[in-house]
Amino acid sequence: LNSPVHLSGGYAPPEGFPGSELAEIAREILRNHAAEALQYSELEGQVALRTRIAEWLSADGTPATFRDVNIVTGAKQALDLAARALAQPGDAWMSSEPTYVNAIRIFRRAGLKHLSVSNDEDGTRVDEIEEALARMARAGTPMPKFIYEIPDFHNPTGRVMSASRREKLVAVATKYEIPILEDNPYRWLRYDGSAVPPLGSFDKDRWVIGVGTFSKILTPGLRLGWIHAREDLRRRVMSFKADGGSSALVQMMVREYFHEPDALPRRLDRVTTVLRSKRDAMLRALTTSLGTVAEWSRPDGGYYFWLSVGSGVDTEALAPVAETDGVQFYPGSMYYSAPERGRQQIRLSFAHEPIDRMERGVTILRSHLVGVLSPA
Amino acid sequence: LNSPVHLSGGYAPPEGFPGSELAEIAREILRNHAAEALQYSELEGQVALRTRIAEWLSADGTPATFRDVNIVTGAKQALDLAARALAQPGDAWMSSEPTYVNAIRIFRRAGLKHLSVSNDEDGTRVDEIEEALARMARAGTPMPKFIYEIPDFHNPTGRVMSASRREKLVAVATKYEIPILEDNPYRWLRYDGSAVPPLGSFDKDRWVIGVGTFSKILTPGLRLGWIHAREDLRRRVMSFKADGGSSALVQMMVREYFHEPDALPRRLDRVTTVLRSKRDAMLRALTTSLGTVAEWSRPDGGYYFWLSVGSGVDTEALAPVAETDGVQFYPGSMYYSAPERGRQQIRLSFAHEPIDRMERGVTILRSHLVGVLSPA
Numbered sequence: 176l177n178s179p180v181h182l183s184g185g186y187a188p189p190e191g192f193p194g195s196e197l198a199e200i201a202r203e204i205l206r207n208h209a210a211e212a213l214q215y216s217e218l219e220g221q222v223a224l225r226t227r228i229a230e231w232l233s234a235d236g237t238p239a240t241f242r243d244v245n246i247v248t249g250a251k252q253a254l255d256l257a258a259r260a261l262a263q264p265g266d267a268w269m270s271s272e273p274t275y276v277n278a279i280r281i282f283r284r285a286g287l288k289h290l291s292v293s294n295d296e297d298g299t300r301v302d303e304i305e306e307a308l309a310r311m312a313r314a315g316t317p318m319p320k321f322i323y324e325i326p327d328f329h330n331p332t333g334r335v336m337s338a339s340r341r342e343k344l345v346a347v348a349t350k351y352e353i354p355i356l357e358d359n360p361y362r363w364l365r366y367d368g369s370a371v372p373p374l375g376s377f378d379k380d381r382w383v384i385g386v387g388t389f390s391k392i393l394t395p396g397l398r399l400g401w402i403h404a405r406e407d408l409r410r411r412v413m414s415f416k417a418d419g420g421s422s423a424l425v426q427m428m429v430r431e432y433f434h435e436p437d438a439l440p441r442r443l444d445r446v447t448t449v450l451r452s453k454r455d456a457m458l459r460a461l462t463t464s465l466g467t468v469a470e471w472s473r474p475d476g477g478y479y480f481w482l483s484v485g486s487g488v489d490t491e492a493l494a495p496v497a498e499t500d501g502v503q504f505y506p507g508s509m510y511y512s513a514p515e516r517g518r519q520q521i522r523l524s525f526a527h528e529p530i531d532r533m534e535r536g537v538t539i540l541r542s543h544l545v546g547v548l549s550p551a
Numbered sequence: 552l553n554s555p556v557h558l559s560g561g562y563a564p565p566e567g568f569p570g571s572e573l574a575e576i577a578r579e580i581l582r583n584h585a586a587e588a589l590q591y592s593e594l595e596g597q598v599a600l601r602t603r604i605a606e607w608l609s610a611d612g613t614p615a616t617f618r619d620v621n622i623v624t625g626a627k628q629a630l631d632l633a634a635r636a637l638a639q640p641g642d643a644w645m646s647s648e649p650t651y652v653n654a655i656r657i658f659r660r661a662g663l664k665h666l667s668v669s670n671d672e673d674g675t676r677v678d679e680i681e682e683a684l685a686r687m688a689r690a691g692t693p694m695p696k697f698i699y700e701i702p703d704f705h706n707p708t709g710r711v712m713s714a715s716r717r718e719k720l721v722a723v724a725t726k727y728e729i730p731i732l733e734d735n736p737y738r739w740l741r742y743d744g745s746a747v748p749p750l751g752s753f754d755k756d757r758w759v760i761g762v763g764t765f766s767k768i769l770t771p772g773l774r775l776g777w778i779h780a781r782e783d784l785r786r787r788v789m790s791f792k793a794d795g796g797s798s799a800l801v802q803m804m805v806r807e808y809f810h811e812p813d814a815l816p817r818r819l820d821r822v823t824t825v826l827r828s829k830r831d832a833m834l835r836a837l838t839t840s841l842g843t844v845a846e847w848s849r850p851d852g853g854y855y856f857w858l859s860v861g862s863g864v865d866t867e868a869l870a871p872v873a874e875t876d877g878v879q880f881y882p883g884s885m886y887y888s889a890p891e892r893g894r895q896q897i898r899l900s901f902a903h904e905p906i907d908r909m910e911r912g913v914t915i916l917r918s919h920l921v922g923v924l925s926p927a
Contacts, residue, residue, distance in 0.1 A: 186591060187591075197585075255793040284790070396592070398797065417631040417656075418628045419766070423772040
């Protein structure tokens, strides 16, 4: 009851967990298929599950077969494998900033330097990427080994990259033969409007390495994701997968859960219904409480609001104080490689907490921001 | 029916899989605790499971608390994390050879060089390690960053390291302050005789990083293991764990399976009963079929026979031919960093196949060895 309101990490909404369905599925698999479910799995993942994912990708506009799709133990594992496969310590990766905190951490730990450009309401400034790469090519500077991108409902900004920028990004990557590591956990969590074509739909030469996950569309507790890539890139990435293959039981559970052809749309309908109402509730709470002290734009999908507060606030200093007072959030500085940036930003997740607690959290946050910004 | 007899990989015996018990456990957890089981878990692992493992380690002679124990997604993940945490590309690791093929692969992929000594019926020649380190220290050569060791029912040799060598190994590592990465999947699978004290029982200064797994004592399909180490070493290793924490559901299932205090001994009784009879069956088959063409010693635990055949045989060349003829085995060269070694050795696993198929596999192997060694 007295635990801080958790508007920080990207935890999934427990209201949407299909516990009872997975309970019966797990039981049936373990009773009748234990010899397969409890043994080691193929390193590349089970063909039945890979086939289902390939069908989804194809229907979404990214041509795919099961051969292109391999299973990983969560999307973060894929980022870790890709960093090691595509780059050596001392090499660089490129993305817009702010960007996903765990990508920054994983790539830093792999010894990689971050080359960053900015992003705006249409996503990554691909023109800046193009200029930077052209400059580096002219100067003979070592090029980045991959471009990291979250095109849909970006973490932390919530923005969606425009179709024209997507096309341009793929063209630039293709020109310089630089893989794009596309991290797309939120693409299928859209609450308004319609989908922008995926990077894969522009990707004739297959420079996009797509990373997907079941954490946001099903549940994080199973730890299952996938990569989708051209054979040579897929093999390079998977050669670093050293965990003995992802859990056979979990793969079979997920495959069985998505057995019916309409299982994914039904599941997404359930998840987006829960998340849309939470998004709306947080929007109301923000408008009511923070309208005079912060700015944001409404995300059409995903988990996050990205707030800008006045220049009198240091959100990194505020975060531990606010937590003591009952609300957890992540300060904007977490989403930059350079810690002096993002100090007037806050990421709020609306996915995890029940609506009443979320409202309470925003109210607490208000008391701190108003206190800081308008000293009595 | 016509698939090759699988005496190669370290697959677990399906006869021992507790499918029905895990089915009821999974169902109960998913029905009543979905909010926890399907959410992200702590990166270090769930305290309840860590506590149970610490109890086992302590009872086995390695003092441990839950704080020393962290959960990993299988033992191989721990090897991968440790290699990156303890060493940089270009650094060296040390072990006896032959040694575990996936350790060789994982450490090679981390860019590490292998310094090897030999092993014999009492395990790793610790005297050779001591001499090599003393020589390197005198010469000012960079020391290995860790010593990799499989003290119990070694993979591939099946040997158990003597107590005096264990004590000596820990003393040498302590003297030079080099961590020992102890990989111990088979320690609790003993079919004869009694346990030799663990490395941890000699390890006052805590240079041993213990790696354990549920793959061999319970089932590989869940992908769960642990590390046990001094706080600074544990933190270093875990800082490379980038998979979002191991599956909460799987951790809860394993913890529940081992809920009763006597659950581990009961489980080990079941597993060792199955494996002892398979070990005995393979011993009979080998004695009957290969007595004149190969040498081996009976392993008192674990999964493997390590065969030496006559010098007229190249087992690496033989393996694909034998597979076509219906039996898979791993040639000895897989267990050496230098591929020209181990060419007269074969590793046979008795864990996976039913006894009748295992016997058939040995008979097929005989036809090849006799054919090669005594051309008609």
